[in-house]
Amino acid sequence: MSDESRRVVVDTDTAGDDTQALLMAVASDRVSVEAVTIVGGNVEFEYEVENAKYTLQLADAEDVPVYEGARNPLVKDHEFADYVHGEGGLGGDLFPDTGIESADGYGPDAIVQMARDNPGELTLLCIGPLTNVALACRQEPELGELLDEVWVMGGAVNTLGNDTPSAEYNFWVDPDAAKVVVDELDVTLVDWGVCMEYGAFGPEILDRIDDIDTPFAEFYRTITSHVREFTREQQGIDAVTQPDSLAAALMIAPELRGEVGHYYVDVDEREGMTRGHSLVDENGVLDEEPNTHVVESLDADRFAEMSLAMLRGETPESVL
Amino acid sequence: MSDESRRVVVDTDTAGDDTQALLMAVASDRVSVEAVTIVGGNVEFEYEVENAKYTLQLADAEDVPVYEGARNPLVKDHEFADYVHGEGGLGGDLFPDTGIESADGYGPDAIVQMARDNPGELTLLCIGPLTNVALACRQEPELGELLDEVWVMGGAVNTLGNDTPSAEYNFWVDPDAAKVVVDELDVTLVDWGVCMEYGAFGPEILDRIDDIDTPFAEFYRTITSHVREFTREQQGIDAVTQPDSLAAALMIAPELRGEVGHYYVDVDEREGMTRGHSLVDENGVLDEEPNTHVVESLDADRFAEMSLAMLRGETPESVL
Amino acid sequence: MSDESRRVVVDTDTAGDDTQALLMAVASDRVSVEAVTIVGGNVEFEYEVENAKYTLQLADAEDVPVYEGARNPLVKDHEFADYVHGEGGLGGDLFPDTGIESADGYGPDAIVQMARDNPGELTLLCIGPLTNVALACRQEPELGELLDEVWVMGGAVNTLGNDTPSAEYNFWVDPDAAKVVVDELDVTLVDWGVCMEYGAFGPEILDRIDDIDTPFAEFYRTITSHVREFTREQQGIDAVTQPDSLAAALMIAPELRGEVGHYYVDVDEREGMTRGHSLVDENGVLDEEPNTHVVESLDADRFAEMSLAMLRGETPESVL
Amino acid sequence: MSDESRRVVVDTDTAGDDTQALLMAVASDRVSVEAVTIVGGNVEFEYEVENAKYTLQLADAEDVPVYEGARNPLVKDHEFADYVHGEGGLGGDLFPDTGIESADGYGPDAIVQMARDNPGELTLLCIGPLTNVALACRQEPELGELLDEVWVMGGAVNTLGNDTPSAEYNFWVDPDAAKVVVDELDVTLVDWGVCMEYGAFGPEILDRIDDIDTPFAEFYRTITSHVREFTREQQGIDAVTQPDSLAAALMIAPELRGEVGHYYVDVDEREGMTRGHSLVDENGVLDEEPNTHVVESLDADRFAEMSLAMLRGETPESVL
């Protein structure tokens, strides 16, 4: 990695595609992953921690410190999503035990400390519930000014949610945190809708992945087996969604980005049918200042090529 | 009208396209408009009442009784939408004063009475806030069994609302009533999204209307002048949405209907950012029984032809 | 009854103490009970209707018309309270079948019609959920100006509720209706707290009632048997609360009334822990106009004496 | 202070009576104040920090570390209460500038660290909004097991709130935090109602304080001047409420405590009329496990004597 690369902290509830986002970020020469912070989300916290360490190890990046953060949402009771990712979060059969120690300190503290130590230089890639980031906001009211970019995979804009009809999982699990983060940081949002439209791999890409003979591709096949079957049975299609690695790729490569709107966004933190709903005022009817960038279109082919490059062991940006 | 035609009550906050829905229903030989009930909505209640009477008079149907119903939502404070339709609701310059008397009795009572008198025969075409219909539900717990079909223009399914980012006007104004009606009656929903996609007239249709020389076409041009300018200025397009007359056409003509899903639908009646939000559980993740039919696609060309026929003074179904 | 007496409509979910309120109102020469309207509440609607008719019959007042009103709350799902009053609502063993016909028409319509026919003369005594009265408000926006007084038994002011820790039963069952009524009418509130403090009969009064040999006292003993046992078992005390008849007595007799505050009152209509909560801004911190009179103290002894007189077959005001 | 004394962390939004609670705790030989953590609340955060340091200095306890914690509520926007305590929070004229440095580290981290270092030994005295404590809960899921006692001044049980009709200030400002703390820790609650009934000093006690010639009494007169005038003008009475020092005294002296109920308690964290409402299920109607101890009565005279002793420079427990 070059010295000039952007510093990145990946905040993740590591299961499924979180691993691909981690691999994408670590494989890129354009960014330097300074730390990983784990947040309560998809599966049991201890699994998430091990999944992250295993992924870093696979990429020869076990020196990246892994900080343990919040295990539960700010206010709400927690709910897992392991029915999607299989027990453990890596397809159901893989339960790593790396023996790597977690870094000393609390995830949100680590985010705050790195932001203070590198004002204006740190980018957050947030691919889990936003509890850690909201806690960092609470600790450092100036966090927004201290950070460079904040990329968030979350929300469901003009589309059905994946957790409830009104909400995407990351926002649903900790809507209070999502509300805080959207309100206090300058977020670029990669929502479930754009991920469905541009970030799903169909049979053609999946076939090409099947032909790659690397540990990365092998790992991909392992972790997607469960969700691929789940999708085939539930929806009758052979496809794998890649929301987290899509957010990573967009963060790395401006070349991917299409239309990016600037809108007022708010999150419904109330219990009830719209818990975690992401309001995006595209028509500006609420007379609120735009506070969030929303990725509305992107180059799906280039994203697939970046992913394939990474799975072949190349830098993802090599195909751009 | 034939004796065999279906009996219809049109429940309307008569302004703008409500008039076209009324004309469409009255012009059709397939249905018989038995009564019109007025509900608080778009503009001042007295304007709505006169607008309905004027429209019926235009169609030589002033014998259809016009019942005055609820002027305010079940629980919420009322808000008008006259900034869309112009003062008075007919474009801003037309303020009818027909001298026709309203029918004796209260709108919701009239609905209940007709339903009881004609069990299984009555269809409701609901193109305003649902206050009257909810009140009829309160009065007659068996209303659902007594009615034939219930067509509702309302809600915003997987699309931005037209009143707030989360809600369409009719549902937003009286979300409590919408919740009651969706819960207790077997509704077929024509939502704002399907109306935007299939029910808007662009320049080509509008040009054809400009060439029609009938009182109906003249009336159309009068009432759309304000909203057409509003749309041109706000959105830079020459188009007129026809949500209410689209619902009327769908009610009249099964030939128009495309995909119609059967889903669990609920309405958020809480104050706050999602007031009036229509939850539609298309993927069935909530394990609730489907309770609502949702029109998802339709034949837009045929709808335009039906409207043009009606404006020429022909029966709308003559073009099918 | 004198011609000069005030005209009263009693709106009731007749069970338990509702009967005593009816008897009190009918027995008084100061008021004339013009009609009874039944609202969904304590027990099955049909029981409530029969309980009211039976009570009127007992008082030789079966000519008072009994109108059937709303069976369900405005928006919420209904819940009964028959665990308190015994099945049927009259202690558990008494299930009247009077054969008296209900009056033609719908309860809320009857309220509106009487108010229009007698502007400024009609008093409402509301001792059930407020659905009927809210429906009357919907039908006649000027109802407040048409009525004389509106007495409401409901709410829990600075005290535990009797249905949930935050709410009294009548407000809890239909909080939307309570909100509408408090907002639109000039209500005098007799809350659960003042009823507990001033309107409960202890052993001494109950003993005196035991000594009265009239059909009224016999009826009292029948209907209170279940709730008396319930109270004894649950709370270890021999006492019977008289919230509805207390409201009736206060309506009849200004001599009873102590402090009556004038405050801004609102009702929480949201689902959740505070459903039906009655906010009373006694310190005026919300800068809202006072809209409700709240009875804060009263002459408990005189109330007991009025009740005893009524049970002896005398006019309740004879003891004042 | 004796080695055997209980270790206490005081979490405070230091203004007004918070100072008296601090002095009470520091003056007692029964407890040892190990640290003070500052939380956003009554007045500007920087004022709160200095107020705490100044108070400790006055008590010759400037070696007690003062940790700065969260400046804003978990999720809600913050609102001050300086209209009560005067600008700065010490009566309006006193703005300390001690030059004492804050301790290194973040308030919630300090609470977690001390709890982990002294399992089962640490008592929290919480006399501000509960943000810091909730953040500590997020960081250490086992915090409840690690702590000894948790005393909280907050909530309004069967009484009007002091911030809104439904809520007390500490709970109102950060209801999300209050909900978390009540849910996850074994709290003993000293609510605004018990503080009003037992913890207000009237003219007689205030006269006795006027006669004390110590820096503590002088300080008391300074900080209460504004609130005393406020109370006199607003409520026509000469009285000073002592909620925070009452909680401190109850924590120190079991001799003070009267009835202490064990109930299920929950906090309404929603925006709206009942934000910060403390539900206390005294009658057990919700079938939830009791989770909170609620002080219902206490020895008001002894509390006053403890306060007077402290103001004379004696240990508060010397008068017991």
Ligand SMILES: [Ca+2]
């Ligand atoms: Ca994730």
Ligand SMILES: [Ca+2]
């Ligand atoms: Ca309409």
Ligand SMILES: [Ca+2]
């Ligand atoms: Ca009752």
Ligand SMILES: [Ca+2]
């Ligand atoms: Ca405080």
